Amino acid sequence: MKRRQFIKNTSLSGIGVAAASPFMNYLNLPIMQKSEPVCIATWNFPNASRKAGEMLSTGALALDAVEQGVMVEEADIRNTTVGRGGAPDREGNVTLDACIMAPNGDAGAVVYLKNNTHAVSVARKVMEETPHVILAGEGADRFALEQGFEKEELLTTNSEKAYKEWLKTKEYKPIINIENHDTIGMLCIDSKGDIAGACTSSGLSYKMNGRVGDSPIIGSGLFLDNEVGGAVATGMGEAILKSVGSFLIVELMRQGKSPQEACEIAILRIVKQNPNYKDFQAAFIAINKNGEVGSYCIQKGFSYMDFRNGENKNFPSKYYI
Ligand code: ASP
Secondary structure, eight states: OOHHHHHHHHHHTTTHHHHHOSSBOTTSOBOOOOOOOEEEEESSOHHHHHHHHHHHHTTOOHHHHHHHHHHHHHHOTTOTTSSTTOOOOTTSOOOEEEEEEOTTSOEEEEEEEOSOSOHHHHHHHHHHHSSOSEEEHHHHHHHHHHTTOOOOOOOOHHHHHHHHHHHHHOOOOOOTTTTTOOOEEEEEEOTTSOEEEEEEEOOSTTOOTTOOOSTTSBTTTEEEETTTEEEEEEEOHHHHHHHTHHHHHHHHHHTTOOHHHHHHHHHHHHHHHOTTGGGSOEEEEEEETTOOEEEEESSTTOEEEEEETTEEEEEEOEEOO
């Protein structure tokens, strides 16, 4: 089959809706309008989205806004699954996972970071100062020190107390929307129309030592393409990893799906792939270049922040069950 014929056949069948759309340019991309500056973020963290949103309103770059926005949660010790104050693994170590993506497609991540609150900033340094994308464990901690980050103790009195309580039963059963509920994933569009994203987490409470979730994995916890849009995830990392959900959502938007349709398809994949889907939460939020937002999850109870035009709002997500 000649290449041209192949492309024609493909666009008429496999990606039918997208290909039939009149809003496609020659690169097969939906034609997007430039959005106003906007910040969206997982869960109900108004301080984080306000920080990023206000930065965007004064002309900050999306990359700076996502970093500083999620840093608000990393520093908040009341939040027990992000940054300092995060719940430890079952051996008592607090280990952080984070990633960041720039509009040009550059990415950086850290996994199993033990000595720094601001995992997202170390991830940004990995992106900007090394030839690599991910640094793990001891290497990541050493790199952070070399970059001028100070060594910190991440286990707070409260998380230590909760951990000692947990040790009494050692039951590993993350509670839907409670223990799993604090990973912050954020996507920002700046006044130039560029998109950046960040995702940061201490992962599942009382996870096995060494466990890494979806949050720092480009394509799973976060993905963006500055020509199309971006997506971020929260919830059961194992299910999100297996679906490569954020990448899937961006590719679906590229093919013409709305952010909402794309998030729904990604959650349906997870539901189909996991017979025990009723036992856990998984959620995605997405934004396209036009600033249109989508959100979908398995269980009722997930919400997301949206800051635009000076308004910082929390919206309940649609859900499957
Ligand atoms: N996705 C995170 C993880 O599995 C957890 C969460 O979002 O709460 O590490």
